[in-house]
Amino acid sequence: MIEERHEGSDEKETGRIEAFSDGVFAVAITLLIFNVQVPILDNPYTSEHLVRLLVLRWPSYLAFFISFATILIMWISHHNMFKLIYKSDMLFLLANGFLLLLVTFVPFPTQLIAIYLTTPVAGVACAIYAGLFTIINLAYNLLWWRAVSRHxxxxxxVPPALIRTRSRNYLLGVPCYLLALLFAFWNPAVSMGICSILWLFWAITNFEPRA
Structure with a gap:
């Protein structure tokens, strides 16, 4: 009975961590829409002019969609990770806080992509975007490492095979995002393509059997 009470206490603790984290993810994903601005028309108003301005804002739609999908998948990954976690400690809390700090920063490079993707400085914007997600992936690895270290x-x-699979998938993101970072200066479109493929990869790999 003592052990059961102790386990319940730890689960309640992780529940608070998850609730706080969910709120941060929700705010970050909501802020993305503010990067999609309504075009301002000059008189005389014409449908053709409005349509043309809406089409010209395609980088905003692309940046919003990719970042929304990525944050959504990050939240799912975070949720699935916590399904396997029984308790927390101070280092785990700090690692989770570092991850959330990075998540709240996602709207900034998203806005850079929305504004500068079709300009000569698109490489810098894409490099900052890919660089942030490289660090985010490292933060996920840190959080996961703290949870699984010595169990x-x-x-x-928790099946060892599941731990190995999760660890491999998290580590795979680091070189892939670094590749996107390097491609940003040569071909920004390829860089954004790699980032898009990665969120598809995370979406697929998060459909795993429960432990």
């Missing part, structure tokens, strides 16, 4: 924070009976 100190995991629930009992």
């Amino acid at each position: 100190r924070l995991l629930k009992a009976h």
Whole structure:
């Protein structure tokens, strides 16, 4: 009975962490829409002019969609990670806080992409975008490493195969995002394509059997 009460207390603690994290993810993903601005027409108003201005803002729609999808998948990954976690400690809390700090920063490079993707400085904008997600991926690896190290924070009976699969998938993102970062200066479109492929990869790999 003592052990059951202790387990319940730890689960409640991680529940608060998840609730706080969910709120941060929700705010970050909502702020993305502010990068999609309504075009301002000059008189005389014409449908053709409005349509043309809306089409010209395609980088804003692209940046919004990619960042929205990426944050959504990051939240799902975060949720799935916490399904395996039994308790927390100070280092785990700090690692989670660092991850959330980076998540709140996503709207900034998203706006850079929206404004500068079709300009000569698109490479810099895409490099900052890919660079941020490189660091975010490192933060996920740090958070996961703290949880699985010596199994100190995991629930009992988590399959070793699942741990290995998750670890491999998290590590795979680091070189891929670095590749997107390097391509940004040579071909920004390829860089954004790599970032898009990666969120598709995370979406697929997050559909795993429950532990």
